[in-house]
Amino acid sequence: MAIPPLVEPVDRLSAAESVRTARQRRLPQLNELGQRRLANARILVLGAGGLGSPALLYLAAAGVGTIGIVDDDDVEPSNLQRQIVHGVTDVGRPKVASAAEAIARIAPEATVIQHSERLVAQNAAAILGNYDVIIDGTDNFPTRFLVNDTCAALGIPLVWASVLRFDAQLTVFWANPPAGSGITGVHLRDLFPTPPAEGEVPNCADAGVLGALCGQVGSLMATETIKLVTGIGSPLIGRVLVIDALSGRFSEVPLVGTGIAAAPLPGESPVPEASGVPEITTPELVARLAARSAGLDDFLVVDVREPSEHAETAIPDARLLPLDSILTAQGQASLPRDLPLVVHCHTGTRANRAAIALREAGFTDVCVLTGGIVAWNDAAAVAADAT
CATH class of the missing domain: 3.40.250.10 (Rhodanese-like domain)
Known part of the structure; x- marks a missing residue:
């Protein structure tokens, strides 16, 4: 399933960017035009953690022009097992600052926007609405549902993944794809109709997580984002990639949109409605x-x-x-x-x-x-x- 490119290209790449991305531009599917689209793209990564870290590094290396980071935490020693954008000397520093410096070392021409704040219903639309694609690297269901519902309301594609122990899931949600694209809308509530009860699903702190698997999945999230921006390949829309790291098996589960409208979380302000724009x-x-x-x-x-x-x-x-x-x-x-x-x-x-x-x-x-x-x-x- 091919989709039209999500982002228009810049007029030209700088000399430094042309040299740095030379190997990537030689890909016939992507080429010079796709690289110029990446240079004009605005991508937001939610969480500079286990999934966000590899995604941020590979987005920067790929030549994405503007990268936003949302995270209100500081780096802790236990993060370093999987959050590879940070180092020992970053312990105690804000994650957004540490990640921004790592991006600058790879792609100094990239614009990095640091959102050192927690994403809540009151600021979600204002933050997410400035970007072309959202990557959800968060680790709790209330935030995941808030991100999904906001993206559904704004018509923004959402690259989503979840990792626990040795298992992972990855997909792309797009509740309101462009008219005429042939894409059937699908979002998180088609996979999980309601958030699980508190304590029902263990978190990584309790159950553990394989750091290398986070690297695999975060890199795949960057790949899906690049495909959306440039209009190449077949995005994981309507398909959930399931990874069993212990057995080394990758499988797919089809996901069909139900047409159920996104809803706000209980007790939170609703995001703008996804439908109703004439x-x-x-x-x-x-x-x-x-x-x-x-x-x-x-x-x-x-x-x-x-x-x-x-x-x-x-x-x-x-x-x-x-x-x-x-x-x-x-x-x-x-x-x-x-x-x-x-x-x-x-x-x-x-x-x-x-x-x-x-x-x-x-x-x-x-x-x-x-x-x-x-x-x-x-x-x-x-x-x-x-x-």
């Missing part, structure tokens, strides 16, 4: 643009892509306001509240996140262009062939 098709937008030209309609098209993307191709009279800006109060203040807004991006993921943020900010008439600029350009090409 969509407008390209033919419908064309008709509305014609009506606007005739003075019969009035609305604003908002392009939430990056300036380089907008410069290549754009919808006539669309206002450029990149996603990073539209998620801020200043960016939202630049938009009219008395006009309907039609938001679009490349295929729909960023636009959906922008629309949710705008509706949360009080914009009442917001819709998303189905299929984004890709659908718009496809329709234009068909029209040109017809003439």
